[in-house]
Amino acid sequence: MTQFTSDRLLLFGATGDLSRRMLLPSLCALDAEGLLDPRIEIVGTARSDLDDAAFRNFARESLEQFLPAGRRGGMATFLNRLRYQPLDATNVDSFQALADKVGTPEEGLSIFLSTAPSLFEPTIHGLEKSGLSGPRVRIGLEKPLGVDLASSKVINDAVANAFPEERIYRIDHYLGKETVQNLLALRFANLMFEPLWNAAHIDHVQITVAETVGLESRVAYYDDSGALRDMVQNHMLQLLALVAMEPPVSYDATSVRNEKVKVLHSLRKVNVDQTVVGQYRAGAIDGQAVPGYDEELGKASDTETFVAIKAFIDNWRWQGVPFYLRTGKRLPRRTTEIVVQFRDVPHAIFHGRGAKTVPNRLVIGIQPEENITLSLMAKVPGLDRDGYGLRSVPLAITTPDAFADRQRRIAYERLLLDLIEGDQTLFVRRDEVEAQWQWIDAIRAGWEEQQREPRTYTAGSWGPSAAIALAERDGVTWHE
Template sequence: MTEAVGKLLLFGATGDLSQRMLIPSLYGLHADGLLPAGLTITGAARSEHDDAGFRDFARAALDEFLPADRHDAASIASFLDRLQYQPLDASTLDGFPALADKIGDVSGGLAIFLSTAPFLFEPTIKGLQSVGLAGDTVRIGLEKPLGHDLASSREINDAVAAAFPEDRTFRIDHYLGKETVQNILALRFGNSLFEPVWNARGIDHVQITIAETVGLEDRAGYYETAGALRDMVQNHILQLLALIAMEPPARFDGTSIRDEKVKVLRSLRRIEAAEVPHMTVTGQYGAGAVGEKIVGSYADELGRPSTTETFVAIKAHVDNWRWQGVPFYLRTGKRLAARQSEIAIQFKPVPHSIFADRGGQLQPNTLVIRLQPEEYVRLLVMAKQPGLDREGVRLREVPLNLSLDTEFAGTRRRIAYERLLLDLIEGDPTLFVRRDEVEAQWQWIDAIRAGWVANDVKPKPYPSGSWGPSAGIALTERDGVTWTE
């Protein structure tokens, strides 16, 4: 790990991500004494603020988005003292000298967090180079989206690499900052129980679901150009798949873990155009009810008809020795029946049931790793129901529960961005995404999109508040598999 930096620069400092996540996360780190003592935080955006105006903006963000128990007047005041602001139009070089003056000497290290529209990445980096803010003591964190296909992703990565070598480039996937996601590594590689059966001999199939109840909200402009496949599968879901499927790394560090993840991503079986209609399902939400709230369709919210998918389900395969023949069912969507992110790993049934003659019905064991809204790990195992068994043996599936919320009740649950911002400040790359990973993800995604175009695939309608189009259920049911819900 390299040295912690003395300065942090936030591009897009007055945006939605900054208000909801970055400012509250930085305050949380400050309040717990985790930020370097003299660290200054400079905000930059188009908005016309002075230092005092930006501090007022940050105070308002903390009032709205901090949990009540985290409000502490003295801590907030000392946190705001770290903040300063420089208005900047990043599309031209004109404003960068004033930004450099504001930040001052960067010999003690500068971390940059870039949360701007992708078309601004290249001019921003050129601007930073033009005023000496891209030298050896500077590292950069990049918030997605990093392109919309492999070609545009390479263009952005080339622009970044012209100023920042890979070891000073930190690509952010906020799912990797979630405590439960890191627990996948602890579960797999910290226990001798699972690894012997964590392969095609022991596992029947894997399901990964990221379901949202929200619709477009205020992301219409971005979402219409992205869709569910690029917005969720290309990054979050494929990163989860890589962690579940990777070989044991030699050690817990950025190189070892990312080396193993990229091997998985390169082993994903390409879905050819002829197979795309059978291996993928797309949908778009119509009107319906989520909870007790009546909601409109995607087209209503957008204000016009659209062929952008808000739901996608995919049957994927990892072609290597460990996973040969094991399907990975991936699913994500908006306006679904419940908000939940989880991974379900179904093991193979026992080779011979000794209970069948006595009426005992066995279910295969399932390991469920729930990421949100609750965080838990649940292993479903078979147990015998109490009784004298005069009418046969009665078996039932019972859960062995590890509730992370309960087990670690005394430990504060941190926002994913707290960990990622601190890792950026301290220079630990382990939970960031490397360029070769991003490109392997895009190659697989681009083949699916090309297949949709070749087959003129249009998203199937589904009512808001459901689990997506019926074809999404059929995708697994024809293999004798039911989605866990």
């Protein structure tokens, strides 16, 4: 496919929360730095009945609320790029007015599609009928892409009817985060890690995605989804794949995604007793009382707000190494981190001097702080008359400090720019999505077969006590 930079961008859901908080601020920040093509025009569309002026006012208010003042340079120029066309996606005839608003791009069109799963098929049909799916059109798809493998295939088939795979950009915003991308640099640009990155030297891996929030504005979606579909199926499995993948031949979309999908196909089917399911009850977060899930929802529900999984990857590199995954709402603090726990030294020469070694640990913080900490054993200063003193000390790299001259970016900045310029490396391929769903569906089928119901946990805790036991049975303690 011929490479091109789009000079038109079409945003579906342009008046929604994602647009307000992420998309419009990301685009404005890119424009302020001169990273957008100076010819680019941005057309927003949604059900809201707005004109160009009203949409620009909406965008201005969003930028003032969610984009730091220091990144709003040239905001007036950016706002002048914006236009708007109302759209009822269920009415295929209404797409012609949208196509007229978009006009004919000089180079190409990129589409960012964020819509309910039920609207994917009519939206794709409308784009196709109105001429908005031609050979110089790319489409970015925001999750959720279905609720299981079968529904995901329906959506992907619908999109594939109008767009070939090389013009489909499935978005997982975690892949736009700097520290997530830094996983590849950490592993494959440093000689010291790759020789140790295997079952012979790593005891286990932990991946935690913890949220302090409850349902907020996602009541209907979340109760139909739950933690397994909302977090594990996409974000956490992508993190696992990046940790576990083999070295790609080169840093390009095909090579990187080929290695990720191999990992996903190697995931062992999970036994139900290797999972813990929970749902929060009333408690306190940061000293403030918060209601339970059933109270927020207004009814009883068996939807999980917490899940912990002990997973294995059946391949040469990772055989026998457990990957502990944990995610939940109303946990004590907001954090996303990866912990790589190395094995202890094979022979501790200092034991006879009263010193005990502690295995090295690599902690990769993704949010809210971006940092990398490697714990190393060091000698405690002194004359050693009471024994040889050893202590684990941290070697820390805090990204904002190490790269103080670099602007901290919104994840969508990178993803939107890659969509516009045509780089698929940080987007998810169809076979990845389907491998993820296949593994998740098997877990849900096991829960249903054994009628597994969520255990309750108090808001502000780290989930059900069974999650602690899941790791402690192996002598492992969750990193907190």
